[in-house]
Amino acid sequence: MLTPAFHFNILKPYMKIFNESVNIMHAKWQLLASEGSARLDMFEHISLMTLDSLQKCVFSFDSHCQEKPSEYIAAILELSALVTKRHQQILLYIDFLYYLTPDGQRFRRACRLVHDFTDAVIQERRRTLPSQGVDDFLQAKAKSKTLDFIDVLLLSKDEDGKKLSDEDIRAEADTFMFEGHDTTASGLSWVLYHLAKHPEYQERCRQEVQELLKDREPKEIEWDDLAQLPFLTMCIKESLRQHPPVPAVSRCCTQDIVLPDGRVIPKGIICLISVFGTHHNPAVWPDPEVYDPFRFDPKNIKERSPLAFIPFSAGPRNCIGQAFAMAEMKVVLGLTLLRFRVLPDHTEPRRKPELVLRAEGGLWLRVEPLS
Template structure:
């Protein structure tokens, strides 16, 4: 749905500046895509029910061999049932114990950084390091599983990178949407090989988790976990297991969307703060002030609401570099827009998150990194749909509170222990399924003398 190049992103920004309400592109000669990039326009589509504006079957069907029929891809009654069942697992009371895990996983990452810095190597690919950290956290939080994935190279991470690139490449080649044909191509062979690797990884996590249930009392364990508000993914709200197929689909979806998007968000946040040392230092002072009278440097749940400037910096980075740059919906009936125009039934609407976040009629100087846009006094007159890094409406991101909590913990600890400096080479944005950087996002880290122990 978008050219995976920096030039493509620049052209998108120019189009939004020229047509701030939206514009049309084409997926092949016969499939028009209407890009919506203004809050007043996208509201009509995002606020529609999941039945009126379901996800675009053309694009999301390409994800099914990888992600199955999980929340990201499913529709209708199945989506409603699974969304209703999984939503309680992301309640604030259940998220609270995960903050300890976020601290622990970040500590492991920082120990590696300190070791590398002791050898004089401080130039790091943030995507590589942070992806492993967020994957580590996700497995521990959502599956009660510790794979020690930060301690060794990850074939799973490599497979995710390959799958993301191959899906976007396939989407732009309409003939290869036919599965029988795609399987015969070199890309198709690579895609299904990577799918097998990802599925084997997920199956191992699921089986490891399931083995702990019977040996520890089965239903009694689930009830105890429910009482203590630490349900994990494989325990549903009634203590009954999903089918093997459903478990795998939701697990694959959460493993990808739960770690990769957060890693993208954190990597670009560190990039933006490296480019703006004055904001980085203000965040650092905010964290130091919060922890000044404590023996421990651990970030606690109640601390997350006590970091207003750091939160503003996170949000401004998510505006400038949204991990997911666009989503698509297919209208199952006519949808009326505020100006009287109508989006006809059957049209594919691209909710252009990147375009909305860079729309000059919505954001003054949209290419400038300015955290004060998210000062409470500055957001009162702004549409809530001007900032949609987690989408919006009935199909918004179920894990957004999880992701924001993890980003706050990891960023606070990182700035407490390290100074983050820009690399000599400016990264080139590369939008695939998430917003990456070509060749990685390289930054330099410098341990602080008052850093973490």
């Protein structure tokens, strides 16, 4: 039902939003670096930028969260931290006990705030829809290509023609917000880290973007440009291999699975699949700790199993938003390298797996504006 929300006709108009959101972030960087160079925590800046662009894509709502604090954004960040913390305390898996703790109460408060925000958007959208011919109204809007995710969810029907309830729509919108900002921010932060460490690859990416946009003013990356950035795409993929934003996924076995040594994982068991482990398996990836974008040269891909590289998982329950995420990452990375030189910081980041793969104490890099 939700797959149409990610059809490229729906995604194309979001390119404008990606360009605008990254321009706001870059204006902040220019200001901070006006004295020469700025030392920045990439996670902090890029998370706000991806949240900003997602709020616009999901809700058509501009919270100006990159320029001023937003209650909604603060609640989302708090919920992510609380979920991770709760994971590590087995007794707090019991809801009754958890909600007696200060963290549980903070969780409830933040949850209520996020839900109230989404509910208000849904109600407002319903209120503005004409009472007759809602479907015709939305279909007309779809033709003008200005649908956001809430519109797509309002349009969704199952095979029996049944629509999603407001609660269903809220759950999906909340999932988009959570799944779509931190993961992309992680992917972008780590690829900038790798390119800071490998200036020769950074320069090659920059030349590719400069060549693409040389006769264009303003410098904006459009939908049809995405296929014209092969080396930049290889650099993103190799970073997603080394630092997958989601380090593990869980799956419920739908049948008995016989392992090579004859042991059996019984049907109904939930397995944790290590994306990080798969991407660092030396039997599949020689010298897995070496950052080498040429692993993703088309001629090298043919020899590998399609399941060797699974940053978006795989199969029928893979990431519904992977085209959205890759498009956003290419726009942000392309424009960043066009305007800034990214340099490594003196502190080497330590990987910190939470809901997404972060860096302990932030991922710090230096940026220098290019003339």
